[in-house]
Amino acid sequence: MRTVCVVGSKLFLVLATIVSPALAERVDPIWPTPNTAYFDGKPFTEFIQPTASGEPESGMFGCIRSGGRQFHEGLDLKPVSRDRAGEPKDPVFVVLPGVVRHISRIAGESNYGRYIVVEHTGVSPSVLTLYAHLSAIAPGLKIGDNVERGQTIGTMGRSSTGYAIPRDRAHLHFEMAVWLSRDFQSWYNWKKFGSRNDHGVWNGMNITGFDPLDFYNSLRSRAVDDFAQYFARMKPAVRVRIATKVIPDFIERYPALRQRDFPPPEQFAGWEVLFNDMALPFSWTPLTVTDLMGFKPNEVRAEPVDPAAKLPRCKSLVFKRRGRYEIGNDLEPTLQLLFGLRKAL
Numbered sequence: 001m002r003t004v005c006v007v008g009s010k011l012f013l014v015l016a017t018i019v020s021p022a023l024a025e026r027v028d029p030i031w032p033t034p035n036t037a038y039f040d041g042k043p044f045t046e047f048i049q050p051t052a053s054g055e056p057e058s059g060m061f062g063c064i065r066s067g068g069r070q071f072h073e074g075l076d077l078k079p080v081s082r083d084r085a086g087e088p089k090d091p092v093f094v095v096l097p098g099v100v101r102h103i104s105r106i107a108g109e110s111n112y113g114r115y116i117v118v119e120h121t122g123v124s125p126s127v128l129t130l131y132a133h134l135s136a137i138a139p140g141l142k143i144g145d146n147v148e149r150g151q152t153i154g155t156m157g158r159s160s161t162g163y164a165i166p167r168d169r170a171h172l173h174f175e176m177a178v179w180l181s182r183d184f185q186s187w188y189n190w191k192k193f194g195s196r197n198d199h200g201v202w203n204g205m206n207i208t209g210f211d212p213l214d215f216y217n218s219l220r221s222r223a224v225d226d227f228a229q230y231f232a233r234m235k236p237a238v239r240v241r242i243a244t245k246v247i248p249d250f251i252e253r254y255p256a257l258r259q260r261d262f263p264p265p266e267q268f269a270g271w272e273v274l275f276n277d278m279a280l281p282f283s284w285t286p287l288t289v290t291d292l293m294g295f296k297p298n299e300v301r302a303e304p305v306d307p308a309a310k311l312p313r314c315k316s317l318v319f320k321r322r323g324r325y326e327i328g329n330d331l332e333p334t335l336q337l338l339f340g341l342r343k344a345l
């Protein structure tokens, strides 16, 4: 009888999974370090590491540095334990199950220092988490490994290039993000940066972050259950319409962000994409020939969703010139990457 019950409940689980995605579990990320302050409900100053400025918010996500003019694309999390030499000992944990996509072992090859990128293929959209400035990578960890929620992947540190992070400011730089294009290398070559790309598609320029703390807060307050709901609630800052039949690999990888079905092929003519104020393309609507009446092939039009709203000080998304909106420096590369455009916009 007992056996029958177990089989029965298993069958129910299988059926429930197939029939009702609404029964899917809430996403439940752990904290990426042993610091319990966040889940203990303590103030952010208990876990955020400020910059040398000492301003408490300078380790948060967003336009929080240099009086709001400088962007920080993640959270800087401070250590809770140090060795005799004063170096952090905190292990760094993967926050959700995933697949290791990138390990950059040579500190001098990136501003991130030693860093790891994990893709969470079990959630939708399949977001990335990124762990940077590590002092060490967990022994044996390699690209392609499946990692468990809570698995130790490295040790907190202060590795970097360009500028040395002082010991007392050692921290984990933690990001939650999506990645833009499979074709990143061709864009990188076209831009002629004059330096090698050592990171393939996992170069920071191909990764667009959202605020991890806001995401954790949204889960905690039960405003959302998962990433799809979180993205659906993002606030649009800029609307872009583009006349192209290109279907970016971005929207193939993140189908949850597509707002409606494609029209018949002969009717499909382009896209409306909504970006949040940090240039994350979170809402995609395929458009028809009628929707894009008056557009030339590959024409891109961008405008603020609310012309009266303040755009962020640290991101140039759109600006007005001679009465028309033009595409700013922080939106242009994203559009070039998403749509394979190799021209100034």
Ligand SMILES: [Zn+2]
Binding pocket: 072, 074, 075, 076, 173, 174
């Ligand atoms: Zn940082």
